[in-house]
Amino acid sequence: MGGTEVDGYERLEDLARRPTIGMVAARAGVSRQTVSNAVNAPSRLRPETLAAVQVAIDELGYRPNQAARTLRTQATRVIGCRLLPSNYGGTGGVLDRLLHALCDTARSNGYDLLTFSTRDDDDEIEVYDDLLRRHAVDGFVLTNTHHGDARPDWLLERGARFVAFGRPWGRRGAQHSWIDVDGAKGTAAAVSHLAALGHTRIGFLGWPPGIGVADDRLAGWERQSRQFGFNTRGLLAQAEDGIASGRALAEELLSSSRPPTALVCVSDAIAIGALRAIEDRGWQAGQEVSVVGFDDSPVASVIRPGLSSLRQPVEAVANQLVETLLTVISGAPARPVRTLLAPRLVVRDSSGERRHRSPGVTASILKRQSQPGTMRPGTTRKEELA
Amino acid sequence: MGGTEVDGYERLEDLARRPTIGMVAARAGVSRQTVSNAVNAPSRLRPETLAAVQVAIDELGYRPNQAARTLRTQATRVIGCRLLPSNYGGTGGVLDRLLHALCDTARSNGYDLLTFSTRDDDDEIEVYDDLLRRHAVDGFVLTNTHHGDARPDWLLERGARFVAFGRPWGRRGAQHSWIDVDGAKGTAAAVSHLAALGHTRIGFLGWPPGIGVADDRLAGWERQSRQFGFNTRGLLAQAEDGIASGRALAEELLSSSRPPTALVCVSDAIAIGALRAIEDRGWQAGQEVSVVGFDDSPVASVIRPGLSSLRQPVEAVANQLVETLLTVISGAPARPVRTLLAPRLVVRDSSGERRHRSPGVTASILKRQSQPGTMRPGTTRKEELA
DNA sequence: CCGAGTCTTTGGATCGTTCATATGAACGAT
DNA sequence: ATCGTTCATATGAACGATCCAAAGACTCGG
Numbered sequence: 001m002g003g004t005e006v007d008g009y010e011r012l013e014d015l016a017r018r019p020t021i022g023m024v025a026a027r028a029g030v031s032r033q034t035v036s037n038a039v040n041a042p043s044r045l046r047p048e049t050l051a052a053v054q055v056a057i058d059e060l061g062y063r064p065n066q067a068a069r070t071l072r073t074q075a076t077r078v079i080g081c082r083l084l085p086s087n088y089g090g091t092g093g094v095l096d097r098l099l100h101a102l103c104d105t106a107r108s109n110g111y112d113l114l115t116f117s118t119r120d121d122d123d124e125i126e127v128y129d130d131l132l133r134r135h136a137v138d139g140f141v142l143t144n145t146h147h148g149d150a151r152p153d154w155l156l157e158r159g160a161r162f163v164a165f166g167r168p169w170g171r172r173g174a175q176h177s178w179i180d181v182d183g184a185k186g187t188a189a190a191v192s193h194l195a196a197l198g199h200t201r202i203g204f205l206g207w208p209p210g211i212g213v214a215d216d217r218l219a220g221w222e223r224q225s226r227q228f229g230f231n232t233r234g235l236l237a238q239a240e241d242g243i244a245s246g247r248a249l250a251e252e253l254l255s256s257s258r259p260p261t262a263l264v265c266v267s268d269a270i271a272i273g274a275l276r277a278i279e280d281r282g283w284q285a286g287q288e289v290s291v292v293g294f295d296d297s298p299v300a301s302v303i304r305p306g307l308s309s310l311r312q313p314v315e316a317v318a319n320q321l322v323e324t325l326l327t328v329i330s331g332a333p334a335r336p337v338r339t340l341l342a343p344r345l346v347v348r349d350s351s352g353e354r355r356h357r358s359p360g361v362t363a364s365i366l367k368r369q370s371q372p373g374t375m376r377p378g379t380t381r382k383e384e385l386a
Numbered sequence: 387m388g389g390t391e392v393d394g395y396e397r398l399e400d401l402a403r404r405p406t407i408g409m410v411a412a413r414a415g416v417s418r419q420t421v422s423n424a425v426n427a428p429s430r431l432r433p434e435t436l437a438a439v440q441v442a443i444d445e446l447g448y449r450p451n452q453a454a455r456t457l458r459t460q461a462t463r464v465i466g467c468r469l470l471p472s473n474y475g476g477t478g479g480v481l482d483r484l485l486h487a488l489c490d491t492a493r494s495n496g497y498d499l500l501t502f503s504t505r506d507d508d509d510e511i512e513v514y515d516d517l518l519r520r521h522a523v524d525g526f527v528l529t530n531t532h533h534g535d536a537r538p539d540w541l542l543e544r545g546a547r548f549v550a551f552g553r554p555w556g557r558r559g560a561q562h563s564w565i566d567v568d569g570a571k572g573t574a575a576a577v578s579h580l581a582a583l584g585h586t587r588i589g590f591l592g593w594p595p596g597i598g599v600a601d602d603r604l605a606g607w608e609r610q611s612r613q614f615g616f617n618t619r620g621l622l623a624q625a626e627d628g629i630a631s632g633r634a635l636a637e638e639l640l641s642s643s644r645p646p647t648a649l650v651c652v653s654d655a656i657a658i659g660a661l662r663a664i665e666d667r668g669w670q671a672g673q674e675v676s677v678v679g680f681d682d683s684p685v686a687s688v689i690r691p692g693l694s695s696l697r698q699p700v701e702a703v704a705n706q707l708v709e710t711l712l713t714v715i716s717g718a719p720a721r722p723v724r725t726l727l728a729p730r731l732v733v734r735d736s737s738g739e740r741r742h743r744s745p746g747v748t749a750s751i752l753k754r755q756s757q758p759g760t761m762r763p764g765t766t767r768k769e770e771l772a
Numbered sequence: 773c774c775g776a777g778t779c780t781t782t783g784g785a786t787c788g789t790t791c792a793t794a795t796g797a798a799c800g801a802t
Numbered sequence: 803a804t805c806g807t808t809c810a811t812a813t814g815a816a817c818g819a820t821c822c823a824a825a826g827a828c829t830c831g832g
Contacts, residue, residue, distance in 0.1 A: 018519070020818055031782050036820060046780065063519035067462065068818035070453035071787045078500075083489055086472035086482045087684045096472045096482070103469055103503035107513075112522060114464075115501045117489035127493075133404070133449035135788095136498060243688065298473045302629065406788055417812045422790060432810065454788030457817045521818095774832090782825070787818105795812070802805080 019060040028056035039064060070135070079106050079325065080137040082124055083115045084144060090207070090241030090267045092297030094312050095143055098165065101318030102141060109322055111138075125154050132160055138329050141321055145169060145178070147212060152176050163325040163337075165317060169212030177328060177337040179320045183213060183294070184220030186310040186343035187264050190292040191224040193308075193345055194262040197290060197353070200228075203235040203260030205249045205270045214238075217266045217294060235260050246273020247280075254281065254289065261289055262351070268293035268300050271307055275350060290351040294343075306348030313341050405446040414442035425450060456521070465492050465711065466523040468510055469501045470530060476593070476627030476653040478683030480698050481529055484551065487704030488527060495708055497524075511540050518546055524715050527707055531555060531564070533598060538562050549711040549723075551703060555598030563714060563723040565706045569599060569680075570606030572696040572729035573650050576678040577610040579694075579731055580648040583676060583739070586614075589621040589646030591635045591656045600624075603652045603680060621646050632659020633666075640667065640675070647675055648737070654679035654686050657693055661736060676737040680729075692734030699727050 025032045030053060037044045038053040045053070056062075070076045079102075086096035099115075106113045114137055118124040128151075131137045138161060142151055145166030155162050156175055168174035187204070194202050204221040207214035218236075225232045234256060237249040246269060253260055254277060265271035271293030278285045285291050286305050293300060296311035324337045411418045416439060423430045424439040431439070442448075456462045465488075472482035485501075492499045500523055504510040514537075517523045524547060528537055531552030541548050542561055554560035573590070580588050590607040593600035604622075611618045620642060623635040632655060639646055640663060651657035657679030664671045671677055672691050679686060682697035710723045 018521070021820095022818080032818090033783085033820080034781060037781085040820085044780075049780080061519060063516070064820095065457070065818050066520045066522045067453045067456035068787090069820075071451070071457050071789085071818080072820045074787075076453065083486060085486065086479065093473065099501075100469060100471065100503045103501060107502060112500050112517075113502070114498050115485075115489060116493060116499070117486045130449070131498075133447060134452040135404070136452045244690070304630070407790095408788080418788090419790080419813080420811055423811085426790080430810075435810080450790095451788050454817090455790075457788080457819085458790045460817075776829105776831090778827100778829080780825105780827075782823105784822090784824105786821080789817090791814105791816075793813085793815100795810105797808105797810080799808085800806100802803105 019062040021062070021064065024053070024056045024060055024062045027060065028053045036064075074135075075329075076136060076138050077110055078112045078114050078137045079139055079141060079322070080114045080116065080128070080131050081141045082127075082143060083117045088144070090269055090295075092268045092295030092300075094295050094297075094314060097312075097314040098143065098318060101315045102321065105315075105318045105322040109326060111322070111326075121150055125151060128155065128158075128160065132158065139163070139325050141165060141325065145212075147210075161325065161328045163321050163328060165321055167212060175336055177324050179317055179324065179337075179339045179341065181312045181317065182220075182340040182342050183216035184223065185340075186294065186345070187217045187220030187266075188224035189220075189343075189345050190264045190308075190310060191221055191228065191230075193347065194264070194290055194292065194351060195228050195230075197262075197351065199260075199262040199290060200230055201235065201258065201260045202230060202262045202264060203237070203253045204232075204264050204266075205246055205253070205274060206236065206238045206266040207241060207270075208238050214266060221264050234258065241267050241269050243269050243273040243276065246270035247276045248273070250274035250277035251280070254278070263289065263291045265291065265293045268295050268297040268307060268309055271309070271350075272299065272303065275303070275305070275307065286349045286352050292345070292351050296346050300346075301348070305350050305352075308348045308351040309346055310343040311346050312343050316341055405448040407448070407450065410439070410442045410446055410448045413446065414439045460521075461715075462522060462524050463496055464498045464500050464523045465525055465527060465708070466500045466502065466514070466517050467527045468513075468529060469503045474530070476655055476681075478654045478679075478681030478686075480681050480683075480700060483698075483700040484529065484704060487701045488708065491701075491704045491708040495712060497708070497712075507536055511537060514541065514544075514546065518544065525549070525711050527551060527711065531598075533596070547711065547715045549707050549714060551707055553598065561722060563710045565703055565710065565723075565725045565727065567698045567703065568606075568726040568728050569602035570609065571726075572680065572731070573603045573606030573652075574610035575606075575729075575731050576650045576694075576696060577607055577614070577616075579733065580650070580676055580678065580737060581614055581616075583648070583737065585646075585648040585676060586616055587621065587644065587646045588616060588648045588650060589623070589639045590618075590650050590652075591632060591639070591660060592622065592624045592652040593627060593656075594624050600652060607650050620644065627653050627655050629655050629659040629662065632656035633662045634659070636660035636663035637666070640664070649675065649677045651677065651679045654681050654683040654693060654695055657695070657736075658685065658689065661689070661691070661693065672735045672738050678731070678737050682732050686732075687734070691736050691738075694734045694737035695732055696729040697732050698729050702727055 021032050021035050024035045030049065034049065035053055038050055042050055081102060084095050086093055088095060103113050116127050118127055128140065140162040142162055142164040143166065145164050145168060147170045152164065152168060152174060162176065164176060164178040167178055167180045191202055202225060204218060206218045209215055222232055235253065237252050239245045239249050246265065250263060250273060263274050265274055271291050274291050275285045278289050283289060293307050293309040296309040300307040300309045320339055407418050407421050410421045416435065420435065421439055424436055428436055467488060470481050472479055474481060489499050502513050504513055514526065526548040528548055528550040529552065531550050531554060533556045538550065538554060538560060548562065550562060550564040553564055553566045577588055588611060590604060592604045595601055608618055621639065623638050625631045625635050632651065636649060636659060649660050651660055657677050660677050661671045664675050669675060677693065679693050679695040682695040686693040686695045706725055
């Protein structure tokens with residue numbers, strides 16, 4: 001048993017010569033094509049035949065040779081994706097999480113993920129070129145899109161298949177598909193949440209303007225504050241990412257004549273800096289001043305007090321990216337997919353229930369919130385307090 | 387020009403039908419094999435022929451189809467590697483850096499990196515199995531080896547090619563090749579460095595025993611301390627990784643009857659916690675108490691005071707891993723490669739020159755440092771105390 | 773019992789490359 | 803001029819899968 005095979009095929013155990021479709025066919029007593037159908041279109045086979053083939057497949061441990069398959073079908077079933085340092089540009093581990101999610105999603109869709117590391121965009125385009133010419137991938141997932149990004153145009157002109165994580169900043173009618181997280185919606189939700197806690201002077205610690213993500217997150221704070229009728233003047237401070245930077249920004253606003261009682265931050269690093277500034281004053285974050293960060297980086301849940309933060313729905317993003325890319329690969333869709341997903345606010349102690357608050361302010365705030373429209377957390381909140 | 391081709395081949399610009407070796411051969415007026423030789427063994431061609439073929443290759447932008455190549459040569463030129471969360475188990479971004487370095491090294495050796503994400507080792511073995519059966523990779527790089535690791539045995543039995551980053555903990559005569567960083571050498575260097583600064587009571591904040599990496603780093607501190615004649619009793623504290631954890635451990639040692647004046651830490655997270663504990667006491671890290679961390683995570687250089695830390699030579703590790711793996715792939719070497727690389731101590735303010743120190747000590751210390759040779763500050767120190 | 777129609781299975785050709793082998797050219801020595 | 807030797811290039815056959823067109827098996831009404 002299990003020794004030599006029908007038709008003169010070698011031993012099962014011979015690893016050097018791994019099973020081919022021909023061996024499976026011989027063992028099951030059918031033709032190669034039938035085995036192929038069993039794998040790729042089982043419905044075409046009569047149940048008994050399928051079962052018999054399946055037995056042979058299992059016994060031999062057969063799986064189609066990827067190279068042979070690729071050669072014939074012209075589909076590699078591989079997705080290329082640039083690898084970015086996980087601590088890249090204040091993304092708080094989001095790209096790291098995305099990469100994992102992409103691996104999982106790709107694999108469960110029968111695709112492999114090929115990663116490469118590049119210094120800059122030009123370098124990246126060179127790698128694209130290489131991979132495309134060698135037929136090593138079916139398509140790409142782009143990350144970290146930005147103003148003046150040369151990659152999408154290059155890929156489009158080339159006729160390559162790809163999807164971007166990130167909007168085509170500064171381009172209205174980009175012809176490619178993309179998925180992104182709605183930063184403005186996130187910071188708006190943060191404002192609503194803080195308003196529901198009774199805050200009326202809500203500041204924003206942002207990155208310098210000009211970068212898409214920075215402007216987006218800023219816009220949400222501004223829009224929602226205005227909608228609530230809150231002042232925004234003198235409540236905005238901007239600087240590069242970083243803990244030290246956040247500390248300085250927060251100190252700047254907190255020491256002003258009319259300081260904010262809550263801070264929405266463009267990143268967790270900035271937010272952690274803000275927490276420091278609050279500690280510096282001998283205050284307690286979440287009490288005197290509430291803080292909300294962005295990206296829910298791993299530290300957010302570890303530090304004391306826990307940092308409330310906006311978590312990007314990375315798994316959903318990965319799903320959409322892969323799903324969209326597969327559609328694009330299987331023949332371009334009628335028109336590009338453009339999807340914005342909402343981040344989710346994870347509330348922790350840095351913006352939790354306040355123990356001490358002035359009753360008057362609370363009441364008036366809650367009145368506003370009961371106005372119809374967007375916000376809900378306040379409404380329920382109000383009833384409970386009344 | 388550049389329109390239709392000799393021999394009825396399609397237009398150059400036709401991307402759907404990318405150039406094949408046949409088209410290049412036709413254009414250069416040679417046979418397929420000659421083009422193949424031009425690519426794979428240029429020395430076999432007469433210089434003029436090579437030049438002519440090269441022109442045709444460049445004009446058409448030809449690169450060998452990877453799938454066809456793989457099918458024929460049975461070599462995928464792809465390396466598989468598991469993707470770990472970058473904030474995994476207190477590795478302080480080392481695996482993240484390693485992955486980047488692997489990408490670079492692999493690519494410059496003509497290999498691609500295929501990454502996959504798995505929940506646990508069993509899951510990982512399943513992916514190995516899938517990739518091997520599908521002939522999708524030539525070999526693997528294992529990371530995060532540990533006691534009772536089932537992966538190496540499985541791969542060996544299977545006859546798969548792989549190299550591990552990390553020693554086969556708890557296995558003397560493992561039959562596979564591995565590269566690792568000598569943690570003990572690192573912590574020993576930290577002790578020497580601190581001794582050179584005049585410290586004689588050097589504590590160690592570690593992880594719970596039983597894990598290879600933890601024991602390794604602990605051993606270096608212990609060995610080197612003993613060599614200098616320093617006491618180690620009451621200077622060791624261990625707990626799980628984390629900032630909070632490090633803070634508690636440091637507090638424990640610092641509040642003891644005979645507290646340490648310096649702390650070597652098993653990780654940067656623990657070290658950062660130690661810095662906090664030092665601040666808590668109103669002290670200044672690098673002055674009253676010096677601290678050295680491990681892995682030189684990105685935060686180490688950002689925080690104030692900067693954290694001295696032991697940096698793993700990740701690029702060198704990646705180089706060795708790929709080099710070794712390629713050797714293994716091209717036919718197993720006579721015997722497994724086993725390499726230990728030394729980490730490099732990056733000195734920052736947390737263990738810099740101390741401003742205030744007792745003059746007597748300073749003088750004697752400095753005297754010793756001016757002595758030639760390796761570093762015996764400890765020995766001298768001891769004498770001086772006697 | 774036959775033939776049309778449907779479902780299942782088959783054999784050969786093919787994807788683009790490299791391997792093994794064969795052929796041709798060049799050269800110096802006899 | 804002949805021969806062996808080396809080097810450069812050409813030819814046909816793989817590699818292992820899927821596509822294609824067509825043959826075989828089966829069902830069912832006439």
